[in-house]
Every structure is written in C-alpha cells, then in structure tokens.
Amino acid sequence: MTFSQRSRSLFKTLAVVLALALPTALAISSADARVGGGMSSGSRGSRTYSAPPSTTTAPGSASQFNRTYTQPGAGMNSAAPARGGLFGRAGGFMGGLAAGFLGAGLLGMLFGGGLFGGLGGLSSILGLIIQIVLVVFVVRLAMSWWQRRHSPQAAYANADAGSAQAPQTNYRSGGGLGGGLGGGLGGFGFGGANNAPLEIKPDDYEAFERLLGEVQAAWSNEDVAKLHTLATPEMVSYFEQDLAQNRARNVVNKVTNVKLLQGDLAEAWREGETDYATVALRFALTDKTLDRNSGTVVAGSEQPGEATEVWTFARRPGSGWELSAIQQTN
Numbered sequence: 456m457t458f459s460q461r462s463r464s465l466f467k468t469l470a471v472v473l474a475l476a477l478p479t480a481l482a483i484s485s486a487d488a489r490v491g492g493g494m495s496s497g498s499r500g501s502r503t504y505s506a507p508p509s510t511t512t513a514p515g516s517a518s519q520f521n522r523t524y525t526q527p528g529a530g531m532n533s534a535a536p537a538r539g540g541l542f543g544r545a546g547g548f549m550g551g552l553a554a555g556f557l558g559a560g561l562l563g564m565l566f567g568g569g570l571f572g573g574l575g576g577l578s579s580i581l582g583l584i585i586q587i588v589l590v591v592f593v594v595r596l597a598m599s600w601w602q603r604r605h606s607p608q609a610a611y612a613n614a615d616a617g618s619a620q621a622p623q624t625n626y627r628s629g630g631g632l633g634g635g636l637g638g639g640l641g642g643f644g645f646g647g648a649n650n651a652p653l654e655i656k657p658d659d660y661e662a663f664e665r666l667l668g669e670v671q672a673a674w675s676n677e678d679v680a681k682l683h684t685l686a687t688p689e690m691v692s693y694f695e696q697d698l699a700q701n702r703a704r705n706v707v708n709k710v711t712n713v714k715l716l717q718g719d720l721a722e723a724w725r726e727g728e729t730d731y732a733t734v735a736l737r738f739a740l741t742d743k744t745l746d747r748n749s750g751t752v753v754a755g756s757e758q759p760g761e762a763t764e765v766w767t768f769a770r771r772p773g774s775g776w777e778l779s780a781i782q783q784t785n
Contacts, residue, residue, distance in 0.1 A: 489710050489742045489762065490674040490781070496522040496693045497780025499733060499767045500726045507765055507782070510719030513735035517765040517782040524689050653723040655732055662776045663734055663768060664715050670778055671710040671740065674698075686778040687769060705747045712741045712759055721765065730770040731779070737763045 495518040499507070503525040507517055666685060673681040677698050682691050701708060716737045723732040740762060743755035767780035 489708065489740065490671055490694065490697075491764070492693075492697045493783065494521040495519060495780075495782040497687070497690050497767065497778075497782075498523050498525040499780050500525075500724075500729065500731050500769075502722075502724070502731070502733075503780075507721040507733045507735075507767075510721050510735045512717045512719040512737050513721075513763055513765055513784045515785045517784055520780070520782070522693055523780075653725050653730055653732075655720055655723050659732065659776065660718070663718070663732070663736075663766070666768065666776060666778055667715055667736060667738060667766070668713045671713045675707075675709045675711065677707065690778055690780070701744075702747075706744050706753055707747050708742070708744045710740050710742050712739065714739045716761070728772050731767060732770075732776070733765060733767045733780075735763070735765050735784075737761065 497520065499505075503520060503523055504527055506519075509515060670682070670685050673685060674694060679691065679695060679698070682694050686694070716739055718737070719735040721733040721735055723730070725731070738761070739759050741755075741757060741759045742762075743752050743757065745751065746753050763784050765782040765784060766778060767782075768776040769779035770776045
C-alpha cells in the first residue's frame with residue numbers, strides 16, 4: 456500500500472515536471488530552428504576568438520563560436536618574433552661578436568694570414584678587435600640602408616596591422632521599436648563620429664538589412680544555390696548540415712515576416728584585402744517548423760517573435776558583402 460502511494464506520488468511529480476518542461480522544450484526547438492540553428496557559427500577573421508564590443512542593440516556579450524573553421528591564432532601575424540638578448544638573432548652582443556670574428560677571419564684569409572691567423576700576439580689581438588669593429592660598422596651601415604630602402608612598404612604593412620586592431624566607433628540606434636532614420640535603413644541608427652580606418656556608409660547598412668531578409672528567405676526555401684551568393688562557403692556548409700538534419704526529421708523550417716527593428720555597428724576593420732563589419736541586429740520574425748508532408752506546425756507558431764543576434768559580414772575587392780558569421784547573444 457505504501458509502495459503504491461509512493462508510486463502514484465512519483466508519477467504525479469514526473470507529470471508535473473514534464474508539463475512544465477514541454478513548453479520550454481518547444482520554445483527552445485523553435486528558437487533553434489531559424490537560420491544558424493540558434494548556434495554561433497562562422498568566422499570573423501583574426502577576431503574570431505575575440506568578443507565583439509557590446510552595443511545598445513546587444514548590450515550583453517556574444518556567445519563564443521560553436522562551429523568555426525578558424526583555428527586559434529589563424530589570421531594573426533604568424534611570423535616568429537626576433538630573439539633579442541645576449542644570444543638573440545636580431546643582433547645581440549654575442550651575435551655581433553660572432554659576426555665580427557667571422558668577418559675578421561675572412562679578412563685574415565684575404566690578407567694571407569689564414570682563417571684564425573694573427574691571434575698569437577697582443578698587436579694581432581688589437582688588430583683583430585679593430586677588424587671586428589670595422590666589420591660590425593660596415594654591416595650596420597648596410598642593414599640601415601636596406602631598412603631605409605624598404606621603409607615605405609614596412610610602414611604601410613604596420614599601418615594595416617594597426618588598423619585591424621582598432622575598434623570602430625559604434626553607430627547607435629535611434630532607440631525604440633523601429634527607431635533610427637527609417638526609410639531604406641530600417642532600424643539602423645547613426646550617431647557619433649567615425650574615426651575608424653574602415654568607413655561603413657549608408658549603402659553598406661542597406662546591404663546588411665537586405666542580407667538579413669534574403670538569407671532567411673533562401674533558408675526557408677532551402678535554396679542552397681542562392682545561399683552561396685549571400686554567404687561565405689563556410690556558412691553555407693553549416694546551412695547545408697542544418698537543412699540535411701531537417702530533411703532527416705522530415706520537417707522544413709519557415710522564417711517569414713523578417714523586419715529589422717534595431718541595428719548597431721559593433722566594429723569594422725580590414726584584414727589584407729578583406730573588409731569585415733560586425734553588426735548587432737534585433738529583428739522581428741515568424742519562425743515555425745512544419746511537417747514536410749502534412750504542413751502542420753510541429754514547432755514554433757504563427758505568432759511573430761523577436762530575436763537578437765550579432766552578424767558579421769565580409770567583403771572582398773570586386774564583390775559585395777557576404778554573411779560570414781552569426782553569433783547568439785547572452
């Protein structure tokens with residue numbers, strides 16, 4: 456009797472837990488159904504493992520990438536730093552001394568004294584020191600001339616490297632639902648001075664807003680060919696994986712009525728020939744998952760909702776912006 460009462464009590468508890476957990480599970484599955492699978496995927500160049508600055512649209516932090524092709528340290532300057540110190544490759548005391556001895560030996564050979572000839576007396580030692588000083592002096596002059604000859608290229612490369620690390624002043628939204636300038640720019644707002652090396656112009660913001668809608672539409676239509684024109688090959692590979700999973704479950708995800716509500720530029724920079732722009736986006740959407748055969752809603756609903764994500768776009772010379780990464784917000 457006691458066991459029976461305990462069993463009924465346990466079943467009731469489990470029923471309550473399941474009843475409470477089911478709506479949460481459905482909400483999670485609905486949130487994870489849209490393009491990107493509710494995960495953080497893609498690459499942000501050398502900043503893939505650096506969190507983008509928070510903005511008014513996304514005041515919290517962006518999640519680290521769950522899926523990325525970029526390895527830690529990739530895209531950074533991989534050249535090994537010159538070793539300094541006593542035995543450093545960059546000159547150092549022992550490096551210069553060894554070079555001096557080698558130069559002195561070569562000079563000794565030229566003047567008939569052998570490689571290490573002339574080390575037998577004090578005068579020979581003084582002569583050797585003078586030879587070392589002369590050789591080091593000549594080598595330093597030659598190196599200085601070489602550096603001056605190539606200084607324009609070096610300065611340009613350093614300027615590019617420095618600009619890749621400089622954060623861009625954020626463009627803040629005008630505030631409120633659907634705030635900002637309106638018109639073609641939707642929810643993007645402008646404010647503050649732009650002191651960054653890469654300038655993001657109004658037509659760039661229009662491209663970001665257009666890509667937001669076009670990527671969602673191509674995803675809903677399972678149009679992989681169209682996605683290849685809107686996103687990087689890495690992002691398309693993730694989309695194809697997610698679409699294949701949907702087909703295996705015999706469902707299709709439909710994201711409609713996408714409208715940008717607010718947008719902020721987190722940062723923009725250039726790496727080599729590639730421009731990057733990371734933008735926080737808050738947008739409205741209707742996200743539902745349908746049974747592929749019957750068309751019945753199995754997750755999500757017809758009711759519109761909102762989502763806030765951080766999207767990174769990349770652009771190479773002669774081409775337009777492409778979606779390079781999607782990050783969820785915390």
